[in-house]
Amino acid sequence: MTANKVLVIGGGVAGLAAASELAELDIDVEIVDQSDFPGGHAIQYTCKATDQCVKCGACMVEEKLERVVTNPKIKVIAGARVRDVSKSEGFSVNLLKKPAFIDPGKCSNCGICFEKCPEEGAVLKGFSRNHVPFFAISEKKCLYLKDQSCRICQEACPEKAIDLNARETAESTRADAVILATGFTPFNPVSKPYGYGKFKNVVTNLELERMLRTDGRAIKPSSGAEAGSIAFIQCVGSRDAKLNHLWCSKVCCGSALRMAGLVKARQPGTQITFFYMDVQTFGRDFDVFYAKVRKDVRLIRAIPGDIYPGTGDQLRVTFLDNLSSETLQEEFDLVVLSVGMTPCHGMQETAEILKVPLAETGFAQKADAGGLASEKGVFTAGSVTGPMSISESIADAGKTAFEVAKYLGV
Amino acid sequence: MDAKTLILGCSREALKITEELLSSDGEVIVATPGNAGDAGLFDGLDTAREAGRLEILPVAGSFSGSGSVGRFNVTFTGNGESIARSVSSIVIVDDVERNPNFSLYGVAPSRDVVSLSQIHELFKSDAGFEKSIPEGQRIAFLTGLVEESNPFITAEVMQCALTLQREYKRQTYILTGNLKVAGNGLEALYRQSKEAGVVYMKFTDTVPDIIVDKNNKISISYVDEIIREKFELDPDVLVVDETLQTSVFSRELASELEIETGPDGFVQSDNVHRAPVFTNRKGIFVAGFSKSVQTEGERQADTGSTALAVLNLYKKPPEEQTGKAEINFTGQCVRCLTCFRVCPYGAISLNSKVAVDLQACEGCGICAAECPRFAIKISAPAGGSVSDRIPAGIKITDTDEFKPSITAFCCSRSAKGAGDLAACMGYSLPAGLQIVEVPCAGSISLDHLYSAFRQGADGVLVMTCHAGNCHSEYGNTYAHQRVDQVSDLLPQLGFEPERLAYKTLASNMGTEFAEIVTAFEKSILELGPSRLKGT
Numbered sequence: 001m002t003a004n005k006v007l008v009i010g011g012g013v014a015g016l017a018a019a020s021e022l023a024e025l026d027i028d029v030e031i032v033d034q035s036d037f038p039g040g041h042a043i044q045y046t047c048k049a050t051d052q053c054v055k056c057g058a059c060m061v062e063e064k065l066e067r068v069v070t071n072p073k074i075k076v077i078a079g080a081r082v083r084d085v086s087k088s089e090g091f092s093v094n095l096l097k098k099p100a101f102i103d104p105g106k107c108s109n110c111g112i113c114f115e116k117c118p119e120e121g122a123v124l125k126g127f128s129r130n131h132v133p134f135f136a137i138s139e140k141k142c143l144y145l146k147d148q149s150c151r152i153c154q155e156a157c158p159e160k161a162i163d164l165n166a167r168e169t170a171e172s173t174r175a176d177a178v179i180l181a182t183g184f185t186p187f188n189p190v191s192k193p194y195g196y197g198k199f200k201n202v203v204t205n206l207e208l209e210r211m212l213r214t215d216g217r218a219i220k221p222s223s224g225a226e227a228g229s230i231a232f233i234q235c236v237g238s239r240d241a242k243l244n245h246l247w248c249s250k251v252c253c254g255s256a257l258r259m260a261g262l263v264k265a266r267q268p269g270t271q272i273t274f275f276y277m278d279v280q281t282f283g284r285d286f287d288v289f290y291a292k293v294r295k296d297v298r299l300i301r302a303i304p305g306d307i308y309p310g311t312g313d314q315l316r317v318t319f320l321d322n323l324s325s326e327t328l329q330e331e332f333d334l335v336v337l338s339v340g341m342t343p344c345h346g347m348q349e350t351a352e353i354l355k356v357p358l359a360e361t362g363f364a365q366k367a368d369a370g371g372l373a374s375e376k377g378v379f380t381a382g383s384v385t386g387p388m389s390i391s392e393s394i395a396d397a398g399k400t401a402f403e404v405a406k407y408l409g410v
Numbered sequence: 411m412d413a414k415t416l417i418l419g420c421s422r423e424a425l426k427i428t429e430e431l432l433s434s435d436g437e438v439i440v441a442t443p444g445n446a447g448d449a450g451l452f453d454g455l456d457t458a459r460e461a462g463r464l465e466i467l468p469v470a471g472s473f474s475g476s477g478s479v480g481r482f483n484v485t486f487t488g489n490g491e492s493i494a495r496s497v498s499s500i501v502i503v504d505d506v507e508r509n510p511n512f513s514l515y516g517v518a519p520s521r522d523v524v525s526l527s528q529i530h531e532l533f534k535s536d537a538g539f540e541k542s543i544p545e546g547q548r549i550a551f552l553t554g555l556v557e558e559s560n561p562f563i564t565a566e567v568m569q570c571a572l573t574l575q576r577e578y579k580r581q582t583y584i585l586t587g588n589l590k591v592a593g594n595g596l597e598a599l600y601r602q603s604k605e606a607g608v609v610y611m612k613f614t615d616t617v618p619d620i621i622v623d624k625n626n627k628i629s630i631s632y633v634d635e636i637i638r639e640k641f642e643l644d645p646d647v648l649v650v651d652e653t654l655q656t657s658v659f660s661r662e663l664a665s666e667l668e669i670e671t672g673p674d675g676f677v678q679s680d681n682v683h684r685a686p687v688f689t690n691r692k693g694i695f696v697a698g699f700s701k702s703v704q705t706e707g708e709r710q711a712d713t714g715s716t717a718l719a720v721l722n723l724y725k726k727p728p729e730e731q732t733g734k735a736e737i738n739f740t741g742q743c744v745r746c747l748t749c750f751r752v753c754p755y756g757a758i759s760l761n762s763k764v765a766v767d768l769q770a771c772e773g774c775g776i777c778a779a780e781c782p783r784f785a786i787k788i789s790a791p792a793g794g795s796v797s798d799r800i801p802a803g804i805k806i807t808d809t810d811e812f813k814p815s816i817t818a819f820c821c822s823r824s825a826k827g828a829g830d831l832a833a834c835m836g837y838s839l840p841a842g843l844q845i846v847e848v849p850c851a852g853s854i855s856l857d858h859l860y861s862a863f864r865q866g867a868d869g870v871l872v873m874t875c876h877a878g879n880c881h882s883e884y885g886n887t888y889a890h891q892r893v894d895q896v897s898d899l900l901p902q903l904g905f906e907p908e909r910l911a912y913k914t915l916a917s918n919m920g921t922e923f924a925e926i927v928t929a930f931e932k933s934i935l936e937l938g939p940s941r942l943k944g945t
Contacts, residue, residue: 047919253592
């Protein structure tokens with residue numbers, strides 16, 4: 001009999017945590033992740049500590065990824081997606097893997113491809129030292145892939161690691177159990193009257209995470225100058241009856257207020273305003289944190305109506321002020337939309353392939369106490385079943401790993 | 411390892427973990443607190459009990475525990491007898507203590523002013539309910555108005571109001587501060603209860619004025635925060651929410667077993683490295699309401715994670731469980747017990763000789779750095795001792811220009827990774843930067859710092875995890891103290907104190923790492939070479 005093998009679909013924090021727990025029990029694991037840089041959304045998050053750790057959990061994602069890439073029982077297949085799954089004894093799985101433009105065996109992370117590339121966004125940088133190679137080529141942006149007009153990176157690479165003619169490959173694998181850990185897709189705020197996509201200085205909370213992660217400062221994308229005033233707008237795409245999004249995304253209050261604290265510590269002159277419905281409790285010293293935040297940040301319990309262009313590159317935000325019962329307008333340098341978590345792209349299709357039932361919300365149905373999704377041998381972990389924080393995803397993945405071990409009779 | 415676990419506490423999560431461990435061929439002892447309300451919780455497990463795989467011990471008196479992972483010796487004393495057992499792992503998973511917030515809202519409990527738990531009791535009998543809250547009566551709930559609430563309590567309040575509204579046809583009102591809907595299904599429950607007729611009033615910068623007169627008449631006057639007009643409400647019944655606290659049983663266990671607790675008093679330090687169910691002591695886990703105020707879904711996740719963690723201990727061969735370092739005590743040891751006091755993992759045992767339990771040791775090196783007699787020799791299996799790895803200062807001679815030699819002690823869990831990431835991101839780092847990776851910054855002794863200067867460093871950096879993020883709880887604090895001590899002495903030794911600096915980082919802070927080392931190099935450039943340079 002062959003050894004037990006588990007396929008984890010999705011290499012975010014839940015998938016990574018479940019995989020390393022199973023590997024600890026001597027089970028072989030394969031992780032399929034559609035991104036070139038596994039780790040999910042959270043691998044791009046910034047540490048929000050000022051002097052003191054504020055328990056955002058971003059560093060734990062890095063730690064989970066490290067545990068996975070250093071564990072010989074786990075194989076990570078990045079840039080791949082599941083095409084179909086059939087089940088007889090175990091699961092037979094067909095994968096489609098993006099072209100391997102950069103050979104990880106040859107790449108030395110020198111970064112010359114990134115420096116020389118003339119097209120912005122065509123060579124992508126990773127987020128973790130555990131992203132090997134640390135660079136990837138964007139199929140959407142690369143000029144060679146568009147019209148074969150540029151091969152600068154391939155010619156410049158001193159290691160001869162780049163092959164722009166690489167093709168998509170089909171791979172197949174088998175597994176005794178499958179864990180669905182495809183996480184969430186951030187709400188796309190273009191449909192909201194906030195000018196996202198139109199105004200450069202309207203960004204999402206995930207974009208601010210990335211900005212703080214790579215630049216260390218909150219800047220205006222329009223000019224690169226530090227933002228002197230920032231408005232956070234909460235619940236964009238969450239708690240929204242019109243969209244039928246009847247859920248709170250749980251993590252955005254914590255993420256936004258912790259980032260506000262970080263910006264305030266690094267750029268003390270910045271004025272920060274936080275528009276919200278209800279501030280959600282996060283962290284075990286919430287009362288202390290909240291008391292400090294209320295001194296540093298102006299909190300307004302209202303969700304703004306519209307955003308118009310203001311003076312220069314500023315943005316004019318319209319909102320109802322509770323205290324005066326009047327509609328006010330105020331200008332900000334940067335507006336951050338805390339976009340909610342929505343069911344991951346292709347959830348419907350994946351659910352059909354794996355015979356996983358969906359809940360009313362469109363997320364995968366959270367299995368009952370038994371932990372099994374409807375199809376025997378298929379399990380879920382993390383925010384594929386609904387919004388979860390990093391720490392909640394890790395705990396959920398632990399529970400899932402235990403259920404899988406039980407199912408496999410380990 | 412013996413598959414024998416002690417479960418401490420009386421809760422649904424304790425029952426669930428017990429069931430899971432029994433189904434994984436484990437043996438379980440459940441010790442429930444003497445005052446447990448629901449001691450019959452474990453009655454369904456009689457088969458396991460008869461088979462001798464489950465023992466249930468109500469704890470009437472005191473509890474004591476010693477030993478470490480793989481072999482904890484525990485003793486329960488009470489009612490004139492003493493019961494001793496030995497187990498390989500321990501789980502603390504008790505219920506939560508609920509304290510009604512009467513005084514917080516300035517009201518006294520009475521027939522018509524009740525707590526959330528009391529109203530739950532009423533649901534148990536329809537006749538009793540009809541008598542207590544006759545038809546036509548209106549019920550107002552107060553939640554999160556003075557202190558912030560949490561999704562667990564909010565869920566109960568909304569569910570309770572919905573039941574009253576829908577099944578008992580009573581008009582209900584919920585007066586709330588921030589409505590805590592960050593739990594599974596709570597926003598949907600909020601909408602559902604509103605549709606059923608529950609009236610919500612939210613307060614931000616005002617609080618309702620609540621008066622209960624001597625005839626028990628309740629009146630609430632408040633300002634509607636949207637239209638800023640005054641309103642009066644006179645419900646027949648007032649329900650106050652509750653504050654949740656860790657149980658006395660959990661607290662006592664934490665103190666006896668030397669487990670770090672969090673700022674909220676619950677039995678797990680508020681440290682991301684303990685997620686989800688770990689404590690500072692290997693082989694002791696904490697779950698459910700002993701860990702923090704958690705929603706149903708979170709507590710369920712804990713039960714699986716705990717069972718998995720225990721299973722992992724059972725399955726691992728002992729040789730894979732020995733710690734991460736080799737530690738030896740030399741003849742210099744005078745049993746001052748500093749090591750015993752500072753070890754964050756409770757891994758020092760005091761028998762005829764002071765020794766380290768290698769299975770419980772995490773190899774942080776705090777004991778060796780703190781030992782006043784230099785009696786502890788520690789080395790990691792792969793990397794050797796820290797002292798052996800302190801480099802000689804680099805002399806960069808390709809130009810006449812001074813290029814500072816910088817020795818950076820970097821914690822393996824944070825700054826080391828940040829440095830690697832900075833290099834990946836393409837930052838150019840100082841040519842004279844040499845990194846000494848340490849298992850924990852707590853292992854950096856005064857001698858290591860002096861030695862770096864002695865070996866020719868022009869500047870020395872100590873880079874650790876942020877406060878509150880140290881896997882060894884206080885390793886970064888010790889490192890900070892030592893840097894301060896040496897900084898104070900540097901002028902007497904002829905060095906500028908600026909040659910030594912302490913910085914905190916996380917492993918994903920590549921940009922900040924580059925900023926710190928570049929700024930430090932600049933400051934050393936201004937100071938010029940160390941006076942020991944070239945000697």
